[in-house]
Amino acid sequence: METLTHILNGFAVSMQPINLWYTFLGVFMGTIIGVLPGIGPSAGIALLIPITYGMNPTSALIMMAGIYYGAKYGGSTTAILIRTPGEAASVMTSIDGYEMAKKGRAGAALAVSAIGSFIAGTIGVIGLTLFAIPLTSIALKFGPAEYFTLMLFAMTAVSTLTGKSPAKGVLATILGLMIATIGIDLQSGQARYTMGIPEFQDGVGFVVVVVGLFAMAEVLRGLEGIYSGTSAAAMKITGKLWLTREEWKRSIGPIWRGGVIGFVVGVLPGAGGTIASIMSYTTEKRISKHPEEFGHGAIEGVAGPEAANNSDTAGALVPLLTLGIPGGGATAVMLGAFIMYGVQPGPLLFQNNPQLVWGLINSMYIGNVMLLILNLPLIGLFVRLLYIPQGILYPLIVAISAIGAYAINGSVIDLWLILIFGIIGYVFDKVDIPVAPLVLSLVLGGIMEQSFRQAMTISGGDLKIFYGSAITVILLVMSLISVLLPFIIPKLRALGSKGDES
Amino acid sequence: MTDRIIFVCTLLLAGVYFWATAQIPSLELGDPLGPKAFPRMLGVGLLIAAAMLLAEILRARKKAQSASDSDTLRWEKQHWIVAAVAAWTALYVALFEPLGYMLATLIFLLGLTGYFNRGRHLMNSLTCVLFVIISYASFTKILGVNLARGIIPF
Structure with a gap:
């Protein structure tokens, strides 16, 4: 009953004119960020943190969440019209969406991704509303040892499931944790790895790392693309921005299934929107009566993955809000934003600050309606962004990043860091080292070390505390499984194909 | 080739990190672990990552023994x-x-x-x-x- 009151109060918070305005601003910027190649939701949110510093936390977080799920809507537009995902998770949309556009059905492809995103986004928020409460009651039993093992699970899952090579994922994770150890140690007051640079005593800010790895690196890649002539031109929207009865009938099933797949995948750490949309695509192809159409403009191949990558965002907010532990790069940046505003997500947040949590969650229902309007009747406006010459766009992104970074401390060191991490991100991309695990472990590193040391202080230095409770044992086993999974799956596949042959 | 360079860099980084960790002065007061323990674990983690990478390199070599070495880092x-x-x-x-x-x-x-x-x-x-x-x-x-x-x- 009390929860219901909180949820209803949350609606009152999210309906306040100021919060409606920030929801709109968030989803509007999210759509732009999604449409534009070069700057994704992670860098977009990170850049806004220093600029919105003095704002009311509820409004600021509503706006940042809007950017996070709004970017998924925008990403599909770029995928359909230039076959380049504007945002990583729309990669599957670029296959059949672009084929549809080539056949003069760009309007239908854009319409189905907007409608699919809306339905699935709403499914996701309903799921988030329903799952939040039971999870927080489990999370209340968590002590430092449980938190440490939970973070271990999140990191192992992210490091082995993102990217092509588990070894490089682990390497990225450790690098993130190492960067997190730079600065004054909170318990002993001892400076670590500061290299005599006074600015490093407070640690390396995650904002500059994220902006460097995501925005600056993308600028370097984009300018390289312009130079070698590989950047693509945008197609014009053709066909009516609506679906025929036949297309609608073919899309509704994939949308529902994609919505559920996306939410479940989103809740689990490591997988994320890209895997959700790939899973939805392969599911649809498998159960389709005409699988041969996939890859040649099958509307199911747009509807399902688009739905999946949108409900994924709501799913990904479940562990972030209830446990305070993000399961991927973008939610890690969201956690960083929460912490910057002095808000610690987790079970206690639901008890101590229900208005903020439920105001934020409920703003997502409203945000999804706004996004439907922005992405259907107004899509023509956003498509114009694709006609901005990239030779102007990329340099401006560097300047915007410089403003955001300089705004944090007014220090040039942060600008140097953006450049250095930009080069690192560019090189990592070339050699297939994923950057999402690095960002996640950088944000979690400090908390992880503290909970490890607190647990050890409680147990008097006895490691038994990490396998002393049912929760820690389950989490340790799950971490172990996520490490072994990449090695087991190919073996199972090989066994399966051998079985088929015989 | 690329992976071998990453492998060597990882080992070098682990060495530097262990050395830098040893330089941190520590006063163990009420904290059984001190500021060095967690970084040491990370150093070990780096070595584990290097070992995993080595395993991947060897496996890839076994698979593509006859194939030409396309995985070279070239300055273009x-x-x-x-x-x-x-x-x-x-x-x-x-x-x-x-x-x-x-x-x-x-x-x-x-x-x-x-x-x-x-x-x-x-x-x-x-x-x-x-x-x-x-x-x-x-x-x-x-x-x-x-x-x-x-x-x-x-």
Whole structure:
């Protein structure tokens, strides 16, 4: 009953004119960020943190969440019209969406991704509303040892499931944790790895790392693309921005299934929107009566993955809000934003600050309606962004990043860091080292070390505390499984194909 | 080839990190682990990552023994352009405070747009000038964000 009151109060918070305005601003910027190649939701949110510093936390977080799920809507537009995902998770949309556009059905492809995103986004928020409460009651039993093992699970899952090579994922994770150890140690007051640079005593800010790895690196890649002539031109929207009865009938099933797949995948750490949309695509192809159409403009191949990558965002907010532990790069940046505003997500947040949590969650229902309007009747406006010459766009992104970074401390060191991490991100991309695990472990590193040391202080230095409770044992086993999974799956596949042959 | 370079770099980094960890002075008071224990674990983690990488390299070699070594890190022509952009950005950062946000950004933007959006001088210069003025005014005057003033008096 009390929860219901909180949820209803949350609606009152999210309906306040100021919060409606920030929801709109968030989803509007999210759509732009999604449409534009070069700057994704992670860098977009990170850049806004220093600029919105003095704002009311509820409004600021509503706006940042809007950017996070709004970017998924925008990403599909770029995928359909230039076959380049504007945002990583729309990669599957670029296959059949672009084929549809080539056949003069760009309007239908854009319409189905907007409608699919809306339905699935709403499914996701309903799921988030329903799952939040039971999870927080489990999370209340968590002590430092449980938190440490939970973070271990999140990191192992992210490091082995993102990217092509588990070894490089682990390497990225450790690098993130190492960067997190730079600065004054909170318990002993001892400076670590500061290299005599006074600015490093407070640690390396995650904002500059994220902006460097995501925005600056993308600028370097984009300018390289312009130079070698590989950047693509945008197609014009053709066909009516609506679906025929036949297309609608073919899309509704994939949308529902994609919505559920996306939410479940989103809740689990490591997988994320890209895997959700790939899973939805392969599911649809498998159960389709005409699988041969996939890859040649099958509307199911747009509807399902688009739905999946949108409900994924709501799913990904479940562990972030209830446990305070993000399961991927973008939610890690969201956690960083929460912490910057002095808000610690987790079970206690639901008890101590229900208005903020439920105001934020409920703003997502409203945000999804706004996004439907922005992405259907107004899509023509956003498509114009694709006609901005990239030779102007990329340099401006560097300047915007410089403003955001300089705004944090007014220090040039942060600008140097953006450049250095930009080069690192560019090189990592070339050699297939994923950057999402690095960002996640950088944000979690400090908390992880503290909970490890607190647990050890409680147990008097006895490691038994990490396998002393049912929760820690389950989490340790799950971490172990996520490490072994990449090695087991190919073996199972090989066994399966051998079985088929015989 | 690339993976072998990463493997060697990882080992080197682990060595440097262990050495730097040993340099941290520690006073173990009430904290059984001190500030060095967690970093030491990370050093071990790096070694584990290196071992995993070695396993992957060996497995890949076994698979593609006859195939030609396509996995080589080659310096290609377009990498010069990336290096040049990075150097131009470094110059921008170096001049950010001495010249101030407006002037440094204007020079930086004019240079890059002039090269990557060639031939459209009017469009480029208009965009750059407007961007610099509007961003400076809105961030410093409206949002109250401090941007380096440099040699410009306002």
